Amino acid sequence: MKGEGLAGVDPVAGNCVMRLAPLAIALLAIVGCADLGDEPPNGAPPMPTVSFADDLQPIFNIDCANCHTNGATNGGLDLNEGASYLNLVGVASPSFGTVRVVAGEPDSSFLYQKLTGTQSDGSMMPPPGLLTADKQELVRVWIAEGAQDN
Ligand code: HEC
Structure with missing residues (x-):
């Protein structure tokens, strides 16, 4: 069989x-x-640790309120949610010509210079008193990480 x-x-x-x-x-x-x-694949940028929407916008809402938000645009700068990113990255100050945020270069960014008192024009921001070191650091790291709309 x-x-x-x-x-x-x-x-x-x-x-x-x-x-x-x-x-x-x-x-x-x-x-x-x-x-x-x-690790990310070779050549890919590392994941950002600071979020523009979650970390920076709340600072603008609290510390810059009524001078750059809620209808006020001192220095031609509107930091309201939705407008803030477009008014910062790669945008030159209408008064002084310094670029507000140079992606990847905090020390060259007018925004960071204003917050740390290293600006060549105008006053330190915010005028009523220094931003805390923690908040300054969030701005610095966000710019250093490429100033992404994240
Ligand atoms: C009490 C009002 C007031 C507050 C609060 C304030 N600012 Fe300002 N800001 C001004 C005035 C007035 C100017 C224009 C004169 C100058 O540049 O010093 C200005 C200018 C600026 C400029 C330069 C704009 C440009 O392109 O010329 C930046 C950047 C800025 N402010 C950031 C901030 C940030 C960020 C905060 C919050 C952390 C803040 N400011 C809080 C009044 C204020």
């Missing part, structure tokens, strides 16, 4: 392959994940 013999072997061989297949897939998955690692 040739037919019976073959029929008896083939299903066993088939079962063996079927049992190994999930193991092989699991191994591939583990090796694949290990390859990804935590």
Whole structure:
């Protein structure tokens, strides 16, 4: 009975392959994940740690209120939510010509200069008193990380 013999072997061989297949897939998955690692691919910028919307806009809303928000635009600068980003990054001061935010360069950015008292024109901001060191640092890091609309 040739037919019976073959029929008896083939299903066993088939079962063996079927049992190994999930193991092989699991191994591939583990090796694949290990390859990804935590680092971004070469050349990609690191993930920003400071958010414009979540970290900086609240500072503008509280510390710059009524001089650059709520209808006031001292120095031609509107820092209301929705307008603030477009008025800062790559935009020159209409009075002094200094660019307000140069992406990646806090020390060259008029905004950061004004907050730290290193500006060559006009007053330190905010005029009523220094911004806390923590808040100054958030602005510095956000600019250094590329001044993204994040
Ligand atoms: C009490 C009102 C007042 C407050 C509060 C205030 N500012 Fe100002 N700001 C001004 C005035 C007036 C000017 C224009 C004169 C000058 O540049 O010194 C100005 C100018 C600026 C400029 C320069 C604009 C340009 O392009 O010429 C920046 C940048 C600025 N402020 C940022 C801020 C930030 C950020 C805050 C909050 C942390 C703030 N200011 C809070 C009154 C204020």
